[in-house]
Amino acid sequence: MPQPTSEQRKHAAEIVERARLFDQNMIATIEEIRDAANRGSPKAVAGFQAILEYIKAHPVAHETSQAAQECLGRLKFYQNPPHIHLKALRLLPLVGEPTDIGTACAILSRGPRLDKSRVSNIAGCIGSEEGLAVFNQAYQSAGKGEVLGPMSRYLDEKGLGFLCAGHCIGMGSKLQLTQHENVPLSILGPEIGWEHE
Numbered sequence: 001m002p003q004p005t006s007e008q009r010k011h012a013a014e015i016v017e018r019a020r021l022f023d024q025n026m027i028a029t030i031e032e033i034r035d036a037a038n039r040g041s042p043k044a045v046a047g048f049q050a051i052l053e054y055i056k057a058h059p060v061a062h063e064t065s066q067a068a069q070e071c072l073g074r075l076k077f078y079q080n081p082p083h084i085h086l087k088a089l090r091l092l093p094l095v096g097e098p099t100d101i102g103t104a105c106a107i108l109s110r111g112p113r114l115d116k117s118r119v120s121n122i123a124g125c126i127g128s129e130e131g132l133a134v135f136n137q138a139y140q141s142a143g144k145g146e147v148l149g150p151m152s153r154y155l156d157e158k159g160l161g162f163l164c165a166g167h168c169i170g171m172g173s174k175l176q177l178t179q180h181e182n183v184p185l186s187i188l189g190p191e192i193g194w195e196h197e
Contacts (some may be wrong), residue, residue: 002042004050012050020060047142054194064103068096075104080113082118083125090161101164108172119169126162134159134165142170 004012018026030051037046065070074080074088092104112118117137126132134155141147152163 001049002046004053006048007147008047008050010085011055012047012054016051016054016058032124064097065095068092068100072100072103072107073094075107075111082122086122086125086165089165090158092168093160093164094157101168104164105170105171105175108168109175111172114169114173114176119173122169131158134162138163138166139170140166142167155194 015029016024019030033044033048033051037048071088071092074084087102092100108114122134123132123139125136134151137151138148143152146168148163152160154164
C-alpha cells in the first residue's frame with residue numbers, strides 16, 4: 001500500500017479542517033479522493049490514508065453532557081411513544097450544545113419514516129396552540145437559519161424546546177428524503193450540495 005507523502009499529509013490537514021468548517025468544496029474533495037482510492041488509484045489511496053490518519057490524530061473535541069446523552073438515547077430507542085421523543089427534543093436545547101441538536105437530526109433520520117402521520121402523532125402531543133405554531137414553523141423551516149435564528153431570539157425556554165423539536169423532525173425528514181436518488185442535497189438548505197447540481 002502506498003504511503004502518504006509529507007505534502008499529502010499537509011494537504012490532508014488543510015482539507016479536513018476546511019471540511020469541518022462546512023466548506024462544501026472540501027467535503028466534495030474528500031469524497032472524490034475516497035472514490036478514486038476505492039477505484040485503486042495509488043496516489044488517491046495514499047491521499048485518503050493521510051486524511052484518515054489526520055482525522056484519527058485530531059478528533060473534533062466535543063463532550064456531550066449526561067443530560068444530552070439521555071435525550072439522545074431516548075431518541076435512539078425508536079419504540080418510545082411520540083410524547084417521549086417530543087420531551088427529549090424539547091429538553092435538548094436546554095442541556096445540550098448545537099452539535100447535539102445536529103446529532104438528534106441524524107438519529108431521527110435513521111429511524112422510522114418521518115411521514116405526515118408520524119409527524120402529526122408527535123405534534124399531537126403538544127398541549128398549547130403557541131407551542132404547536134412554533135413547532136410547525138420550525139418544521140416547515142428546518143435548515144433555514146435565516147428563519148429559525150430570528151425566531152429563537154424571541155422565545156422563552158419552552159418555545160425554544162418546540163423550535164428544536166420542529167427543526168430536528170424537519171431535518172430528520174429531509175435527511176431521509178436525500179436517500180432517494182431523485183432528491184437533491186439542496187433540500188437540506190441553500191448552502192448545501194449546490195456544487196453537485
